[in-house]
Amino acid sequence: MRLYYFILFITLFSFTSSCIPIKKLTYLQENPYESDTITFLRKKQEPYRLQVNDLLSIRIKALDQEKVGIFNPISDASPNATGEEKLYYDGFVVNDQGQIRMPLIGYIDVLGNTVDEVREKLEKILLEDYFREESNLYVTVKLAGIRYTINGEINSPGSNIIYRDQLSIMEAIANSGDIAITGDRSDVTIIRQYPSGQRVHRIDLTKLDAMNSPYYYVKPNDLILINPLPQKSWGTGTTGLDSFRTIATIIGAISTTALLIRRL
Numbered sequence: 705m706r707l708y709y710f711i712l713f714i715t716l717f718s719f720t721s722s723c724i725p726i727k728k729l730t731y732l733q734e735n736p737y738e739s740d741t742i743t744f745l746r747k748k749q750e751p752y753r754l755q756v757n758d759l760l761s762i763r764i765k766a767l768d769q770e771k772v773g774i775f776n777p778i779s780d781a782s783p784n785a786t787g788e789e790k791l792y793y794d795g796f797v798v799n800d801q802g803q804i805r806m807p808l809i810g811y812i813d814v815l816g817n818t819v820d821e822v823r824e825k826l827e828k829i830l831l832e833d834y835f836r837e838e839s840n841l842y843v844t845v846k847l848a849g850i851r852y853t854i855n856g857e858i859n860s861p862g863s864n865i866i867y868r869d870q871l872s873i874m875e876a877i878a879n880s881g882d883i884a885i886t887g888d889r890s891d892v893t894i895i896r897q898y899p900s901g902q903r904v905h906r907i908d909l910t911k912l913d914a915m916n917s918p919y920y921y922v923k924p925n926d927l928i929l930i931n932p933l934p935q936k937s938w939g940t941g942t943t944g945l946d947s948f949r950t951i952a953t954i955i956g957a958i959s960t961t962a963l964l965i966r967r968l
Contacts, residue, residue: 728933731874731889732912751818752847752923755897759795759848760804760814760822764830766839774807775830791848808834816899819845852922854880856930857887871922873907887930894919895927 727733754760764775796804802815809829814822823845835841849865859881866879873892883889894905896919905919914920922928 731909733910734912749921753816754814756798758798761795761846761848763844765842768839795848850924852926854928857884857932858930876922883930886933888933891931893929897925
């Protein structure tokens with residue numbers, strides 16, 4: 705009789721503790737007590753400020769094509785390069801001193817600046833020293849893509865680069881094959897770069913309010929870590945079928961052991 709109750713206890717405990725509830729797997733859940741869909745006003749995101757090793761794409765246009773050609777580098781190292789490889793050769797990297805180096809101009813301090821501030825700084829230098837007001841100077845400064853790394857309980861971990869001005873963490877996760885069933889969507893860790901160093905942030909992707917988090921949008925060089933759920937370390941299974949198989953194995957082992965003990 706004691707064996708029966710013990711087996712019953714193990715069965716109930718396994719089913720209640722091992723299966724992953726739907727609420728742990730569902731993204732951006734609304735408040736169930738709200739009758740209408742909540743409308744969020746997107747909070748203004750802080751602009752990204754340049755870090756060491758960031759790669760910038762800078763293009764200058766004006767009526768004076770001869771001068772323009774000096775400032776728009778075309779690398780001979782790899783004439784057939786495209787995409788990220790081309791940007792590697794033709795882009796401007798922020799060095800350890802927080803500077804980029806441009807033809808004729810030389811070194812420009814950009815660390816901690818936004819791309820708009822760098823554009824304004826470049827326009828001022830060019831108009832003062834190289835171009836006239838009537839030259840119709842036009843400068844564009846962009847980050848050469850958003851590079852991030854995602855690891856942990858994700859189906860396709862690794863580093864990615866997206867050629868867009870903005871990328872949400874939901875899109876980054878989708879690009880990596882979604883979070884595995886054993887991943888904790890309520891406790892996603894983001895290690896973000898700042899001029900003063902690295903900081904660790906967390907975001908709960910099971911709540912709709914996550915869309916208003918300052919960490920909802922990926923910044924260049926972000927490290928996104930998907931933490932595991934406790935069920936993974938327990939090893940009892942993530943679905944009802946997995947739990948049933950585990951419980952059946954445990955019960956079989958206990959029963960066999962009990963029978964052997966009785967025969968001794």
